[in-house]
Amino acid sequence: MDIPNYSPREIVSELDRFIIGQNDAKRAVAIALRNRWRRAQLPDGLRDEVVPKNILMIGPTGCGKTEIARRLAKLAQSPFLKVEATKFTEVGYVGRDVESIVRDLVEVSINMLRDLKRKDVQVKAEHAAEARLVDALVGEKASADTKSKFRQMLRNGELEDKEIDLQLASEAPQGGDMSNMTPGTVINFNDMMKGLMNRVPQRRRLTVAAAREHLAREEADKLLDNDALTREAIAHTQEHGIVFLDEIDKVCGRSSEGGMRGGDVSREGVQRDLLPLIEGTTVSTKHGTVKTDHILFIASGAFHIAKPSDLLPELQGRLPIRVELSGLSRDDLRRILQEPEHSLLKQYVSLLGTEGVTLDFQDDAVEALAELAADINDRVENIGARRLATVLERLLEEVSFTASDRNGEKIAITAADVRDRVAPLANKGDLSRFIL
Numbered sequence: 001m002d003i004p005n006y007s008p009r010e011i012v013s014e015l016d017r018f019i020i021g022q023n024d025a026k027r028a029v030a031i032a033l034r035n036r037w038r039r040a041q042l043p044d045g046l047r048d049e050v051v052p053k054n055i056l057m058i059g060p061t062g063c064g065k066t067e068i069a070r071r072l073a074k075l076a077q078s079p080f081l082k083v084e085a086t087k088f089t090e091v092g093y094v095g096r097d098v099e100s101i102v103r104d105l106v107e108v109s110i111n112m113l114r115d116l117k118r119k120d121v122q123v124k125a126e127h128a129a130e131a132r133l134v135d136a137l138v139g140e141k142a143s144a145d146t147k148s149k150f151r152q153m154l155r156n157g158e159l160e161d162k163e164i165d166l167q168l169a170s171e172a173p174q175g176g177d178m179s180n181m182t183p184g185t186v187i188n189f190n191d192m193m194k195g196l197m198n199r200v201p202q203r204r205r206l207t208v209a210a211a212r213e214h215l216a217r218e219e220a221d222k223l224l225d226n227d228a229l230t231r232e233a234i235a236h237t238q239e240h241g242i243v244f245l246d247e248i249d250k251v252c253g254r255s256s257e258g259g260m261r262g263g264d265v266s267r268e269g270v271q272r273d274l275l276p277l278i279e280g281t282t283v284s285t286k287h288g289t290v291k292t293d294h295i296l297f298i299a300s301g302a303f304h305i306a307k308p309s310d311l312l313p314e315l316q317g318r319l320p321i322r323v324e325l326s327g328l329s330r331d332d333l334r335r336i337l338q339e340p341e342h343s344l345l346k347q348y349v350s351l352l353g354t355e356g357v358t359l360d361f362q363d364d365a366v367e368a369l370a371e372l373a374a375d376i377n378d379r380v381e382n383i384g385a386r387r388l389a390t391v392l393e394r395l396l397e398e399v400s401f402t403a404s405d406r407n408g409e410k411i412a413i414t415a416a417d418v419r420d421r422v423a424p425l426a427n428k429g430d431l432s433r434f435i436l
């Protein structure tokens, strides 16, 4: 798999397309990514010695921490997984230990590679899918003449809505992974059944249009060398995987609170479990073993109460790069509405554009929206840029509902609309908690 080798400066400028501000965090992840490329250039012996400098992101909720990590992963074509550290403190997660992080990351990597490789065999697969569609329409024993006639009709798109019966092979098995079973493991019966059922071929009735997609995917998978794909996916996970560990501050807390609390795994226990993964260990998965030494971990938390120094010392040492992200100001919120490549405002304009409605957000409306969002964040709870989504949804509820009947209209959204439709709600204390 070809991995792009951007310079740190280029990485930051790519991230700038989607994320407003937070320059320190952007620089830190850019360096981390470039270091992977640098490491790959080193001779064998030295290459093994260089461990990733994992990152600790400190900043309030909704200010772009996950978004930066996710965009970085996309840019680097890295398998990416976000997990909340707190989920390992919950009752019921006894069997799904922290090593499941690595197992899940491998699945992400396999799916990523499979999607990519399917494209290589697409033409062949579409051809085979077409042959199966013809067989499903006229029967395998039909004459070559009949088959050719139907093939032509298929290509002309004349049969798209016709329903056919098909025997579809199993989908890639999901769930039911028992490679992590240890004595005392709690088996999730539903997961197991789902895993088994997915392997059984199923007879289904589908339209030609839907069946074509299924069949092409199935035929592509037949053409892929699954063993090679799995090996490559594991190597890719080991060298390029990125794990985003959210809420790490919530598992701070030393042994004074240790032990099992009402069946919960102690918070320090979770840190101890995470440590080997971050330090480098070998995890067995149903696809083979995975070494975690060079997986990049980005831990993150608000650290309102706990401090990074409350983490286990060994864990602190493994998260040497610290970056602080700032809370979002009113002006940041305004820019987030307008500037990123797929900003919320652009999304709404495009969505309503499909109805033939031209939405025109006036500058004063954008200012008013940002001001209102910042105000609610101050007064109710600071949820960062996430506030923009709820406020906007409320503002555009009426337009969204009626847009289908307003083809051809141009609708201007003004500061007065923000004042009339959303601001009154924001002023009603309790109501704003539920609605905005």
Ligand SMILES: Nc1ncnc2c1ncn2[C@@H]1O[C@H](COP(=O)(O)OP(=O)(O)OP(=O)(O)O)[C@@H](O)[C@H]1O
Pocket: 018, 019, 020, 021, 022, 060, 061, 062, 063, 064, 065, 066, 067, 068, 246, 247, 300, 301, 336, 340, 384, 385, 386
């Ligand atoms: N600085 C920013 N620029 C652009 N969009 C942002 C920014 N901050 C947040 N957002 C948007 O807000 C949403 C939430 O952000 P994100 O998921 O990154 O939060 P977070 O900081 O990781 O918070 P948490 O720790 O609670 O998960 C995303 O849709 C993201 O695109």
